[in-house]
Amino acid sequence: MIKPVYSVVVPAYNEEEVIRETYKRLTSVMVGMDEPYEIIFVNDGSRDKTAEIIAGFCESDPSVRLINFTRNFGHMPAITAGMDNVRGEAIFVIDADLQDPPELFPEMAAKWKEGYHVAYGKRIKRKGESWFKKITAKFFYRFIRRLTTVDLPADTGEFRLIDRRVCEAVSKLPEKHRYIRGLVSWVGFKQVAVEYVREERFAGETKYPLRKMVSFALDAITAFSYKPLKLATSLGFFLSLASFIYLLIVLYQRFFTSSAISGWASTMGVILFSQGILLMILGLMGEYIGRIYEEIKGRPTYIILEIVGQHEEDIRTTD
Ligand code: UDP
Ligand code: MG
Numbered sequence: 001m002i003k004p005v006y007s008v009v010v011p012a013y014n015e016e017e018v019i020r021e022t023y024k025r026l027t028s029v030m031v032g033m034d035e036p037y038e039i040i041f042v043n044d045g046s047r048d049k050t051a052e053i054i055a056g057f058c059e060s061d062p063s064v065r066l067i068n069f070t071r072n073f074g075h076m077p078a079i080t081a082g083m084d085n086v087r088g089e090a091i092f093v094i095d096a097d098l099q100d101p102p103e104l105f106p107e108m109a110a111k112w113k114e115g116y117h118v119a120y121g122k123r124i125k126r127k128g129e130s131w132f133k134k135i136t137a138k139f140f141y142r143f144i145r146r147l148t149t150v151d152l153p154a155d156t157g158e159f160r161l162i163d164r165r166v167c168e169a170v171s172k173l174p175e176k177h178r179y180i181r182g183l184v185s186w187v188g189f190k191q192v193a194v195e196y197v198r199e200e201r202f203a204g205e206t207k208y209p210l211r212k213m214v215s216f217a218l219d220a221i222t223a224f225s226y227k228p229l230k231l232a233t234s235l236g237f238f239l240s241l242a243s244f245i246y247l248l249i250v251l252y253q254r255f256f257t258s259s260a261i262s263g264w265a266s267t268m269g270v271i272l273f274s275q276g277i278l279l280m281i282l283g284l285m286g287e288y289i290g291r292i293y294e295e296i297k298g299r300p301t302y303i304i305l306e307i308v309g310q311h312e313e314d315i316r317t318t319d
Contacts, residue, residue, distance in 0.1 A: 097202055175223065
C-alpha cells in the first residue's frame, strides 16, 4: 500500500469546457514529478457535465478521486473539502480553469524540499481579465493587508503548495466562513512566494460574478479584522466635535452679529449626512452580527454526496 506524496486539490464548478484539459496538464506534470500522487477533484454542485467527465477519469485512472457535493457550496468550501480528504505529504491547490499553471508545481515542490511549509503563487501579472477585476483585486489585497495584523501576502490566490502539517492545522480551525489563503497565513509556519503570470481562463466564464466577489471580500475582511467596527467610534468622535464647534459658531452669530442663521438646506444636509453614516455603520455591524449568527448555528461548510474513486491500495505509483 503506497501513500501518495503529493495531493492535488481542484475545485470545479461548471467547468465541463476545461476539465479534460486540466486533467491532461495536471497528469503530465504529476507524472513528470516522479512520485506517487493523487488528484482530488471537488465538484461543487455543477449543473453541467463536469461530474460525469471526472467520474470517467476515475474509471481509467486510479490516482483520481472525485468528491461530489450535494449542491453548490462555493469555492472556499470546495477547497476545504479537498483539504479535509487528502492523503499526501504535500498538497497543491489549484483552480480548474488553468489560469494558474500546474507547470509551477516542481518549483513549489523544490521549495518544500528545501524546508518551506508553504509555497504560494504570487501573481506578478494577470492576463485576460477585465480591468474592473484587476483594479478591484489590486485594491482589495492592499486594503485587507492594511486592516489586519496577520501578514496576508498581496496578489496571492489559493494557488499554492502546503505541507501536510499546515493542511491539518487549517482543517482543524472551526470557522465556517473560510477565507483559506488568510487561514494559511494565520497558522504561520515557513512560507515563501513563487512568482508567476496569471493566464487567461483556458475556456468558459468566470464563476465569480460581482455579487460573489463582494461577499467574498466581506468574508475576508470580517474574518480577519474588526477595524471597520472601530470606524464608528472615530466617526462618532469626529462628528460630535464638529457639531460642537458648529454650535459655538451658531451661538456666536446669534448673540454677537446681526446676520440671520440660514436654514433649511444646510440643516437637511447635515441630517441626511449623519443619517447616512449611522445607517452605514449599522449595516457594517450587521455584517459582523450576521456572521456570528452563521457561525453559531454551526452548520457544516459543505455536505458530500459521494466520493468516487479508488482506495489506497490502488494508487498508481511511478515505480
Ligand atoms: N468554483 C467553485 N465553486 C464556485 C465558484 C467557483 O468551485 O461556486 C471554482 C471554479 O470552478 C474554479 C475556481 O473555483 O476552479 C475559481 O473560480 P473562477 O476561475 O471562476 O474565479 P476567477 O479566477 O475568475 O476569480
Ligand atoms: Mg479563474
